[in-house]
Structures are given as structure tokens and as C-alpha cells.
Amino acid sequence: MSRLVVVSNRVAVPDAQSATAGGLAVALRDALQSCGGVWFGWSGKTAAQTAEKPAITEVGPVTYATLDLGRKDYNEYYNGFANRTLWPLFHYRLDLAEFSHENYTGYLRVNTLFADKLRPLIEDDDHIWVHDYHMIPLGRELRALGVEHPMGFYLHTPFPALEVLLALPSHALLVKSLCAYDVIGFQTENDLRAFRDYIHYETKGELIDEQTFHAYGRVVRAEVFPIGIERGQMEEASARAVELGAARRLERTLHNRSLMIGVDRLDYSKGIPERFRSFERFLETYPDHRGQVSMMQIAPLSRSEVPEYKAIRDELEGLAGYINGRYGDFDWMPLHYLTKNFQRETLAGFFRLSRVGVVTPLRDGMNLVAKEYVASQDPSYPGVLVLSRFAGAARELDAALLVNPYDHDGVAAALHQGLVMSLEERRERWESMIAKVRDNSLEHWREAFLSVLRAVPTLAERRAGTATTAAPAASDAG
Ligand SMILES: O=P(O)(O)OC[C@H]1O[C@H](O[C@H]2O[C@H](CO)[C@@H](O)[C@H](O)[C@H]2O)[C@H](O)[C@@H](O)[C@@H]1O
Numbered sequence: 305m306s307r308l309v310v311v312s313n314r315v316a317v318p319d320a321q322s323a324t325a326g327g328l329a330v331a332l333r334d335a336l337q338s339c340g341g342v343w344f345g346w347s348g349k350t351a352a353q354t355a356e357k358p359a360i361t362e363v364g365p366v367t368y369a370t371l372d373l374g375r376k377d378y379n380e381y382y383n384g385f386a387n388r389t390l391w392p393l394f395h396y397r398l399d400l401a402e403f404s405h406e407n408y409t410g411y412l413r414v415n416t417l418f419a420d421k422l423r424p425l426i427e428d429d430d431h432i433w434v435h436d437y438h439m440i441p442l443g444r445e446l447r448a449l450g451v452e453h454p455m456g457f458y459l460h461t462p463f464p465a466l467e468v469l470l471a472l473p474s475h476a477l478l479v480k481s482l483c484a485y486d487v488i489g490f491q492t493e494n495d496l497r498a499f500r501d502y503i504h505y506e507t508k509g510e511l512i513d514e515q516t517f518h519a520y521g522r523v524v525r526a527e528v529f530p531i532g533i534e535r536g537q538m539e540e541a542s543a544r545a546v547e548l549g550a551a552r553r554l555e556r557t558l559h560n561r562s563l564m565i566g567v568d569r570l571d572y573s574k575g576i577p578e579r580f581r582s583f584e585r586f587l588e589t590y591p592d593h594r595g596q597v598s599m600m601q602i603a604p605l606s607r608s609e610v611p612e613y614k615a616i617r618d619e620l621e622g623l624a625g626y627i628n629g630r631y632g633d634f635d636w637m638p639l640h641y642l643t644k645n646f647q648r649e650t651l652a653g654f655f656r657l658s659r660v661g662v663v664t665p666l667r668d669g670m671n672l673v674a675k676e677y678v679a680s681q682d683p684s685y686p687g688v689l690v691l692s693r694f695a696g697a698a699r700e701l702d703a704a705l706l707v708n709p710y711d712h713d714g715v716a717a718a719l720h721q722g723l724v725m726s727l728e729e730r731r732e733r734w735e736s737m738i739a740k741v742r743d744n745s746l747e748h749w750r751e752a753f754l755s756v757l758r759a760v761p762t763l764a765e766r767r768a769g770t771a772t773t774a775a776p777a778a779s780d781a782g
């Protein structure tokens with residue numbers, strides 16, 4: 305099998321902490337281990353200047369190549385265009401999107417630099433898989449350097465509706481850059497539809513069939529590959545975790561009260577203030593639950609240098625204090641709000657103890673927490689998932705209590721419904737959801753994407769005329 309080159313903003317270089325690597329990191333590492341290759345990206349560290357050469361770590365057949373970013377590059381590329389322009393825009397928050405020429409230039413500069421540094425590491429037969437909004441221009445930059453290899457791109461966030469994307473001054477180049485890839489993967493049908501709308505209405509490209517289109521002189525495949533969680537991992541971890549320290553200690557603090565749980569990076573896309581307001585509405589509307597149930601919100605800090613993330617942190621501290629001050633009692637605290645990070649194995653135990661999982665983003669590419677909550681439940685006594693209809697996960701987990709996170713009364717009613725739901729209905733809903741979580745695992749996602757990417761003939765196959773596939777090949781570099 306030919307080698308794989310993975311490119312992503314964050315690279316999980318194995319080290320002393322490798323045991324705690326996230327699911328996506330493990331899945332990509334497994335793929336690289338089996339066929340060999342390179343994982344390239346940012347080191348996660350900043351320096352005075354961006355590194356001249358990538359730092360190389362060789363582990364078996366895998367080369368990890370990472371670059372430290374200089375402060376200016378880091379600010380304009382990561383804090384700037386990626387997380388102050390593309391992130392809010394892709395999550396339908398035009399009100400928060402900042403359009404700065406300087407940041408945009410920095411974003412393009414870092415992508416050009418990544419392409420330059422990656423080029424020498426690419427071998428003739430490689431397949432290249434690029435991840436996420438940080439790296440959209442990378443494929444086009446590689447093509448400009450003469451890289452004609454099969455190249456795939458996967459977008460982990462939503463792809464915004466046409467009218468929203470048009471607000472981005474550089475929308476045309478962004479989409480043209482996407483078309484430099486041979487395969488583009490999205491989380492949901494919604495995202496794919498939005499992308500095809502853009503191709504159809506803005507580029508006047510030709511939609512050849514459900515998965516293929518022609519634009520900018522290239523034939524490209526665009527498909528849906530919903531991401532999942534590692535098969536069995538949370539199921540096993542949660543069964544073990546309830547016997548372990550943290551979950552045991554949490555259970556003792558509950559004094560037989562019910563627990564509702566939310567776990568999200570501290571990000572405005574996750575709808576945490578709206579969730580707190582819905583929780584307040586719930587306490588107001590259903591007073592019988594006062595003193596009987598608590599909500600625990602785990603929200604590890606994220607992208608803390610971006611002003612909008614600082615603002616939401618302040619807002620949440622104010623709201624949590626207000627709710628606890630207004631409704632709490634000397635022996636009961638309604639809301640536990642923590643900004644520390646927990647290991648997923650610990651979360652698995654917390655999820656299993658929680659009667660209701662509250663996952664109410666305003667917009668989310670997938671939301672793996674929703675799937676992890678389902679996977680962590682005790683099959684004989686499962687909890688209830690309250691899930692935003694605007695999370696990608698809602699497409700598969702349609703047996704959850706689906707809510708509109710902007711509708712505080714509706715979410716409050718769903719929280720109540722989750723707490724009073726019969727065991728029979730809880731089991732029925734959970735069985736439907738766990739089947740989908742198991743079927744659409746992370747491994748399934750990875751193999752589904754790679755099988756489409758690997759069907760694109762390699763450079764060597766095309767040169768030798770030995771391609772056996774009908775998969776479309778690039779016709780020019782766009
Ligand atoms: O790298 P950070 O800036 O610290 O952010 C963490 C990741 O956040 C985003 O995650 C997305 O990917 C998940 C898996 O596909 C998906 O479930 C979720 O809905 C997305 O928000 C981001 O897209 C990643 O690149 C970041 O690494």
C-alpha cells in the first residue's frame with residue numbers, strides 16, 4: 305500500500321503523554337503505522353521566529369514533522385484568520401467574524417510556508433490527506449509546486465450556506481483552493497449541499513453526479529463522511545471508570561440527586577451561555593426539580609488569546625454565579641462550572657453517572673461528546689441525550705431529544721422530559737443511538753475516506769497508464 309501524508313494544524317507526536325492522545329490522533333496514527341508516511345503540521349509551540357526547518361521525530365515507519373510558529377505567524381494565521389474569521393463564519397457567527405487583510409495575508413503566508421516545507425518530504429507514490437479550515441490553501445500551494453499526487457481534504461467544521469460564505473471577502477479563492485484537492489469530505493449532507501450550491505451558483509461549475517463536480521478545470525469528488533468515536537473505547541472505559549476514583553467521588557457528592565452534564569471546549573459555538581439560561585428556565589418552570597438535580601458543565605479553556613473567547617468566559621462566570629446565587633441553597637448547588645480539562649476515561653465515568661447529557665451547540669461540525677455520552681451509558685439503565693439539531697451528530701442521533709438551543713423554554717422542557725422519561729423509552733432511544741455510534745466508528749470514517757482517496761490513481765500509476773479505477777483524476781492544477 306502506498307504511503308500516506310497527513311497534514312493538520314495540530315500533530316499528535318507520540319511522547320510521554322501519548323497514552324492520553326485524542327481519538328482522532330489515534331485513528332490517524334494507526335493509519336500511518338499500517339502504511340508508513342508523514343504527519344506534518346504546527347508543533348503547537350510558538351517562538352520568536354517561525355522555524356526554518358521542521359523538527360523530525362521518527363517512530364517506526366512514521367515521520368512526524370512539525371514547525372514552531374513565530375508570534376506574528378501564530379497571531380495572524382491561527383488566532384487571526386483561522387479562528388477570528390473562518391471559525392465564526394463557518395459557524396454562522398457573522399457578527400463575530402473579523403475581516404482583516406493582515407490576518408488573511410498571514411494565513412496565506414503560513415500555508416505557502418507549510419507547502420514549501422512539506423514538499424521535500426513527499427515521495428512519488430504518496431497519497432496526501434489534509435485536515436480542516438486552517439489548511440484550505442495548502443493543496444493549491446502544493447499543486448503550484450508541481451505536486452500532482454492524489455490529495456484529499458476533510459473539513460471538520462460545518463460548511464456555511466452560500467449567503468453566509470459570500471460575506472467572506474476572499475470566498476472565491478477559498479473555494480477555488482478547495483477545488484485543488486481530488487476528494488473533499490464533509491461531516492453532513494447539509495455541509496455538502498451548501499458546498500455544491502456554491503459550486504453551482506457561484507462558479508457555474510457542473511455538478512456531474514451526486515458526488516462529482518467539475519469546476520476550475522478540475523474534476524473533484526465531494527462526499528459525506530461523518531466522523532465517529534473509537535470503536536468500544538468509551539463503552540469499556542465507562543464500565544471501568546464507575547469503579548474508579550473520580551466517578552466514585554462524584555457519585556458520593558450527589559447524595560442520590562440526579563446529574564446532568566455538559567462537556568465542551570469553552571467556545572461560543574457550543575452554546576454554553578444559552579444552555580445556562582435554559583437551565584435557569586428549567587429551575588424556574590419545574591420547581592419540583594430544585595434541590596433534586598444538579599448540572600455539571602465542564603468547559604476547558606480554548607483559544608484563550610482570541611478576544612471573543614475571553615468575552616464568553618467572563619459571561620459564563622457571571623451567569624454561573626447568578627444562577628447559583630439565585631437558586632442554590634446551603635446544601636445544594638444547582639450548577640457546577642469547571643474550566644479544567646479531564647481525561648476522556650474520566651469523562652466516560654462522569655457520562656455514565658449522568659441522567660441527562662446536554663449537548664446544545666449553536667452550530668457544530670459533528671460533536672463527538674454527543675457520541676461519547678451515548679457510548680458511555682449503562683445498557684440496562686441508560687441516560688437521555690438532549691441534543692441540538694444544529695450539531696452534525698443530530699443527523700445520526702435522531703433518537704435523542706432534539707432541541708433548538710435558542711429556544712430556552714424548549715430546552716428546559718427537554719431537560720425535564722429527560723429526567724422523568726420511563727426506563728423503557730430511555731432504552732429504546734439508546735439502542736437506536738448506540739447502533740449508529742458503533743456502525744459509524746472513527747475507524748469506519750477513516751477507512752471510508754481513505755478508500756475514496758486511494759481510488760484516485762497515484763502519479764506513478766498515471767504515468768504508467770496502469771490505473772484500474774474510474775475515480776476522477778485531476779485535469780489541471782486550477
Ligand atoms: O485545535 P484547537 O484550536 O484547540 O481546537 C480543537 C479542535 O476543534 C475543532 O473540532 C472539530 O472537529 C471535531 C472532530 O471532527 C468535530 O466533532 C467538531 O464538531 C469540530 O468542531 C476543529 O475543527 C479542530 O481542527 C480543532 O483541532
Ligand SMILES: O=c1ccn([C@@H]2O[C@H](COP(=O)(O)OP(=O)(O)O)[C@@H](O)[C@H]2O)c(=O)[nH]1
Binds near residue numbers: 604647648651672673
Ligand atoms: O475536559 C475535556 C473536554 C473534552 N474532551 C474531549 O474533547 C473532544 C471534543 O470533541 P468535539 O467533537 O465534541 O468538539 P471540538 O472540541 O472538537 O469542537 C471529545 O473527544 C471530548 O471527550 C476531553 O478529552 N477532555
